Structures are given as structure tokens and as C-alpha cells.
Amino acid sequence: MLKIIDKIKKENVFDDVEAEDKESLFKVLSQKIASTDSNVSADDIYNALIKREEEDTTGLGDFIAIPHGRVKGFGKSEVYVAILKKEVEYSARDNNPVKVVFSIIADDDDPKDYLISLSQLIFLIKQKEIVVKIKDVSNFSDLERILLEAKELEEKYETERQIKYLIELQRADTQIYAFELYESTQTNKHESVLEEYKKYRENLEKKINPDIFDFYEHVKEKYAGRALSKIDNYTCSACHIAIPKMTVNEVRRQNQIITCFNCGRILFTTE
Ligand SMILES: [Zn+2]
Structure with missing residues (x-):
């Protein structure tokens, strides 16, 4: 899945943005966004940002704001970045001013990518050890380094979760396999337990990245059941070959x- 850093196009980055207050920031930002490859007017963008802002502040704290909105006819979903020349008072949640603005503008009828981008920005803001550096950012290349760090963390977090699901999946598969192997001796009680495992497996499938799931199925078929292998003392516990230290470290890094x-x-x- 694309991360925030991968979604930011060069032409959507605005360095040295000057604004006196929140309102003038929204004005400048809307004009800059409209002047990129956009089908809508600066006013439309401004109104969408203001409308969202009226619900609740998008100044999430730590010098970051994520003003966002949906604009009819926009035809896409984009992430814009503005690095402010001077911090701007924003009525942020932690009362700090704002230095870096991520703005997501999307079409009215394409909410999916918009929501993913929002949740990725919220993930970024939760990474306190990274976010603490935001206030010292003076241009996009400074910010880029921070976003790359966040990308790595997010990937690690995702892989960790995927591996956890795969381990659960293999556990369910082992049970299902055992049930099916002794089919002739099954009672009604066994049947219902088997059904539960199958349902559990279906739920897991929904949580796993489809490419990873297909890969799991492919390896599982090749090895009659076991697609995962635990590293035990630098050895693959399934085929017993020694795993190089470098690979073990990579697996640990996730x-x-x-x-x-x-x-x-x-x-x-x-x-
Ligand atoms: Zn192996």
C-alpha cells in the first residue's frame, strides 16, 4: 500500500508559505492547490476546507495541521504539503501553532483513498519520536526524511500484523486439516468445531493483504499445509537449513x- 510519502507529488509541495493567520493560510493554500493541475476553483477548495474545519480543528498538535475536504468535480484524491515560513496560530488541540500542513483534497464520490490518507497522517502524528522533529522543518527535504522514517515504521507495523495473522491462519489450517483427515470418525460436535475454524479462517482472510494471502496459499499448496516456518537458532525449522545472520536480522526488522x-x-x- 502506498504510504503518505509516496502520495506526495513534487508539484503538490509548497515551501515557504506565508500566512498571517489560519484564515489567510486557508486562502493561500486553496489558491496554490487550485493552481496545480486542478479542475476546481480556489473558492471551492476554500469552502470545503472551512466546512470541515467548522466541525472540529484539524490542528492535531505537534505543529501539524491536516485541513482536508471533499470537492465536487475534483476528480482525484491528492495530498498537498505546505511548509510555513512562520508558524501560524491555528487553535490546535495542544495550543501550539502550526508549521507543517498536510492537506487532503478529494472528489466527493471517491472517499476510499481519502480516508486511507487521513488514517496514515494520523498514524504519523502518533509516532511521537518522529513528530517531535516537525517543528524544526524548514523545507520539504527536511520533511521528507521524517516521512521516510514514518514509512519504515508503518511498514514494520503492518508486516508485524500480517505475520501475526498468518500465524493464526496456519493454526486454523492445521486444525481444519486434522479434522478433514479424520473425517470418517467425526461426530456432529466435530462438525460444528470445524465450521467455527472455517469461519475464523474467513475472517482472517479479510484482514490479510490479498497479495500476501495468495502467496501464503501458493506456498501452502506446495508444502502440503505449512507455509510458515519459525527460525530456531538461526535455522529454518521446516527445512533445517542454516539461515544467514543477515536474513535473521531482516526478519527481526519486519x-x-x-x-x-x-x-x-x-x-x-x-x-
Ligand atoms: Zn526453509
Whole structure:
């Protein structure tokens, strides 16, 4: 999935933005957005931002604001960034002024990407050790470094979650396999437990990234059931080959799914 940093186009970044207050910031921002490749007027954008702002402040604290809105006829979903020359008073949640603005503008009828971008920005703001650097940002290349750090954290967090689901999935599959193997001796009680496992598996499937799920299924088929392998003492517990230290470290870092170079199973570690 694209992260915030990947969604920011060069032409959507505005350095050295000058504004006296929140209202003039929204004016300048709307004009800048409308002057990029946009089908709508600055007024339309301004009105959408103000309308959203009236519900609740988008100054989320830590010198960051995320004014956003949906504009009819916009035809896309974009993330804009404004780095302010001087901090602007914004009635933010923590009463700090704002230095960096992420603005999401999307079409009225395409809410999905818009919501994903919003949740990614909220993820960024929760990463306090990263966000603390935002107030010292003076241009986009400063901000870029921070966003790359956030991207790495987000990927790690996602992979961690995906691996957790895959382990659950394999556990369910093992149970289902055992039930089906002894089909002839099953009672009604077994049937209902089997159905529960199948339902549980379906729910897990919905949470797993479709590409990762397909890959799991593919490896599972190849190895009659076990697509995952735990690293035990620098060894793949399924095929017993020694795993290089570098690979073990990569698995620990959890930036992406790593497979055993020998058997191709998805590696995980609990160390
Ligand atoms: Zn292996």
C-alpha cells in the first residue's frame, strides 16, 4: 500500500508559505492547490476546507495541521504539503501553532483513498519520536526524511500484523486439516468445531493483504499445509537449513515478508 510519502507529488509541495493567520493560510493554500493541475476553483477548495474545519480543528498538535475536504468535480484524491515560513496560530488541540500542513483534497464520490490518507497522517502524528522533529522543518527535504522514517515504521507495523495473522491462519489450517483427515470418525460436535475454524479462517482472510494471502496459499499448496516456518537458532525449522545472520536480522526488522532461500516458506521469529 502506498504510504503518505509516496502520495506526495513534487508539484503538490509548497515551501515557504506565508500566512498571517489560519484564515489567510486557508486562502493561500486553496489558491496554490487550485493552481496545480486542478479542475476546481480556489473558492471551492476554500469552502470545503472551512466546512470541515467548522466541525472540529484539524490542528492535531505537534505543529501539524491536516485541513482536508471533499470537492465536487475534483476528480482525484491528492495530498498537498505546505511548509510555513512562520508558524501560524491555528487553535490546535495542544495550543501550539502550526508549521507543517498536510492537506487532503478529494472528489466527493471517491472517499476510499481519502480516508486511507487521513488514517496514515494520523498514524504519523502518533509516532511521537518522529513528530517531535516537525517543528524544526524548514523545507520539504527536511520533511521528507521524517516521512521516510514514518514509512519504515508503518511498514514494520503492518508486516508485524500480517505475520501475526498468518500465524493464526496456519493454526486454523492445521486444525481444519486434522479434522478433514479424520473425517470418517467425526461426530456432529466435530462438525460444528470445524465450521467455527472455517469461519475464523474467513475472517482472517479479510484482514490479510490479498497479495500476501495468495502467496501464503501458493506456498501452502506446495508444502502440503505449512507455509510458515519459525527460525530456531538461526535455522529454518521446516527445512533445517542454516539461515544467514543477515536474513535473521531482516526478519527481526519486519519491514517486509522474508522467505527461506532454500524452501521458500515465509519466515518468522519470536526471539
Ligand atoms: Zn526453509
